[in-house]
Amino acid sequence: MISTQNISLQYGKRVLFDEVNVKFTGGNCYGIIGANGAGKSTFLKILSGEISPNSGSVHIEPEKRMAVLKQNHFEYDEFQVLDTVMMGHDKLWANMKEKEALYSKPDFSEADGNRVSDLEAAFAEMDGWNAESDAAALLSGLGIVEADHYRIMGELSNQQKVRVLLAQALFGNPDILILDEPTNDLDLKTIEWLENYLLDFKNTV
Ligand SMILES: Nc1ncnc2c1ncn2[C@@H]1O[C@H](COP(=O)(O)OP(=O)(O)O)[C@@H](O)[C@H]1O
Ligand SMILES: [Mg+2]
Incomplete structure (x- = not known):
């Protein structure tokens, strides 16, 4: 691997x-x-x-695909919590952003249509339709309540940010997951959640 x-x-x-x-x-x-x-x-x-x-x-x-738990707690401060989690899967995130830009074009051309159809196929392949609900489930499992999913990272406490970054690393079932001291700043209940998550995890940690 x-x-x-x-x-x-x-x-x-x-x-x-x-x-x-x-x-x-x-x-x-x-x-x-x-x-x-x-x-x-x-x-x-x-x-x-x-x-x-x-x-x-x-x-x-x-x-x-490799995912890494980010150590810089301020890196995503201007992004929404739910988006930050989905950014963990760069290819899926890039796909979503490119589609969004194409769909909002006032002069949508035939070439744009072809591109969008390729993007939609890749999106489905990456299980994109479940991305938001998967990201929300991870956040909830890590103790981030739903009302906070739509807030900006910069508004969260440091402890909450660590959880969001952990959800980001776990998001989209990476083939290789790299975690450096992942339990720092987590409470006992969340550490247990993470332990169980990793016990079920089928790929390389
Ligand atoms: N960019 C760097 N320049 C010089 N020394 C470094 C740098 N990064 C880490 N070190 C040194 O390398 C050693 C290993 O650091 P680190 O990998 O953080 O250790 P650990 O995670 O095992 O505690 C330490 O002595 C640290 O001071
Ligand atoms: Mg270290």
Whole structure:
């Protein structure tokens, strides 16, 4: 599913990784443990492509979709909560936005019509018709009440934002899910919800 080939990385004189080869196979849930500062977060950032190692490479099976729990709690501050969750699936989100733009064109051409029909087919393929209700169900499971689904992220408390970002990562059943300390800022009940969710999760965590 996802593997690394000879990953090496050092910051100044501190060697974090020296020729790391590891393979994460489909259907498993892995945990990375180590002391504070050992390089766990850095390793996850290498896997997700957020940072590049000094040498070596990461290989992901073609056509597999990766989702990452975002660490920056302010990144989506101007977006609606429900939209923020759906943005977790970039391809679906881009599809929805492109369709919206085409449908609101005053001079809708035949070419636009063809494009829209391709987009609609891809949308259905990605289970787009259930996107909003799936996103809402995730949010509710994580304790975000329905009245808050239509608010702007910037209006939520930090604890609520963490839950929305978690819903974003889980949204759309990613093939590979990367979570760095996902239980930070969650209460016991929500941690239990997440545990059960991951127990049922069929892909690679
Ligand atoms: N951009 C950076 N530049 C220099 N040092 C860094 C950078 N990012 C992380 N480090 C250092 O790399 C080490 C590993 O950090 P990190 O991956 O956050 O550890 P962990 O998540 O295991 O606690 C730490 O010593 C940290 O100070
Ligand atoms: Mg860390």
